[in-house]
Amino acid sequence: MGFEENIRRVVPYVPGEQPKDKNLIKLNTNENPYPPSPRTAEAIRQFDPGLNRLYPDPAAGKLIRAIAGRYGLEDSEVFAGVGSDDVLAMCFLTFFNGGKPVLFPDITYSFYDVWAELFRIPYEQVPLDEHFRIRPEDYDRACGGIVIANPNAPTGELLPVEEIERIVGAHPECVVIVDEAYIDFGGESALPLIRKYKNLIVVQTFSKSRNLAGMRIGYAMADASLIRWLNDVKYSFNSYTMSRLAIEAGAACIRDEAYFAECCRRIMETREKSADMLRALGFRLTDSASNFLFATHPDVQAKDIFDYLRGRGIYVRWWDKPRIRNYLRITVGTDREMEVLGEALAEFLRRIATALR
Numbered sequence: 001m002g003f004e005e006n007i008r009r010v011v012p013y014v015p016g017e018q019p020k021d022k023n024l025i026k027l028n029t030n031e032n033p034y035p036p037s038p039r040t041a042e043a044i045r046q047f048d049p050g051l052n053r054l055y056p057d058p059a060a061g062k063l064i065r066a067i068a069g070r071y072g073l074e075d076s077e078v079f080a081g082v083g084s085d086d087v088l089a090m091c092f093l094t095f096f097n098g099g100k101p102v103l104f105p106d107i108t109y110s111f112y113d114v115w116a117e118l119f120r121i122p123y124e125q126v127p128l129d130e131h132f133r134i135r136p137e138d139y140d141r142a143c144g145g146i147v148i149a150n151p152n153a154p155t156g157e158l159l160p161v162e163e164i165e166r167i168v169g170a171h172p173e174c175v176v177i178v179d180e181a182y183i184d185f186g187g188e189s190a191l192p193l194i195r196k197y198k199n200l201i202v203v204q205t206f207s208k209s210r211n212l213a214g215m216r217i218g219y220a221m222a223d224a225s226l227i228r229w230l231n232d233v234k235y236s237f238n239s240y241t242m243s244r245l246a247i248e249a250g251a252a253c254i255r256d257e258a259y260f261a262e263c264c265r266r267i268m269e270t271r272e273k274s275a276d277m278l279r280a281l282g283f284r285l286t287d288s289a290s291n292f293l294f295a296t297h298p299d300v301q302a303k304d305i306f307d308y309l310r311g312r313g314i315y316v317r318w319w320d321k322p323r324i325r326n327y328l329r330i331t332v333g334t335d336r337e338m339e340v341l342g343e344a345l346a347e348f349l350r351r352i353a354t355a356l357r
């Protein structure tokens, strides 16, 4: 018997490409097209690198206080981690410890099944309907937990908060995670429900609406008892998760409310313009309430469009997966980036039309 038999074998999550060339148009991993806020940039400049000799605050107190202050919560109701991926992984490990399957949609953030496999959590993927929407009644059954990305990814479809409440209220026996990575682009957050439902945890991130994907900051908000259990697991895994710089930058960032609101407003405006542009080119789109569009074209394969765009230095996201193989997920960039995308798509469709003639 070799050591290989004792290895934990996993099929890892595959993140979108992070190409080095800065001249590319990068619409593949839903980053914010605008730079971090002026206060964030100032906090990063002012940061004394000599402080890195010392460990950071394991509780990330300054960041937790800033987040709690922004959302009108107690510090005891907030947890922070290294991006929401870290926060979500800790949630899976902490809250999904039973024998019944955890439920999430068949088409959703593709990290959920990876964590379930990694932690050996039983799970079931609940099919979205034919319009790629979540049917809340499909979750009316015994389970060990529920995970809903709202808006969902990569569809962008938003579930009204009343529907989220219905799901949470129907499942007092398990924890419901609502992953609100994209909620600031026009959705209504389930956050006010955490005082009413002790089994609800709302997860958000600085990576999208707060322009800080590179700093790796995510957070969860829930009743203090859930946060305590989450912290117990975190301190059993790695106590110093947030770097000193991330704590400073994050705390400064959350105070720049006007900049945050303005970037979100612009992205939503560009999203609607870009959706019109894509529809005019013959694409069909889901109804996205996030910072990306999910598009399919009746006459051309998504993979062919993906390859063509890539050749022109425009990166979007495509998955070789059932049901969504003919879709592209396109991050909403600046107006200019979306114009360049539109020109490239128009050129591609012209070539296809000529070739068919």
Ligand code: PMP
Binding pocket: 082, 083, 084, 085, 086, 109, 149, 152, 153, 179, 181, 204, 205, 206, 207, 213, 217, 218
């Ligand atoms: N949830 C969803 C639905 C996402 O799309 C992403 C981005 N990949 C994340 C969570 C994780 O983002 P981050 O770790 O940067 O906070």
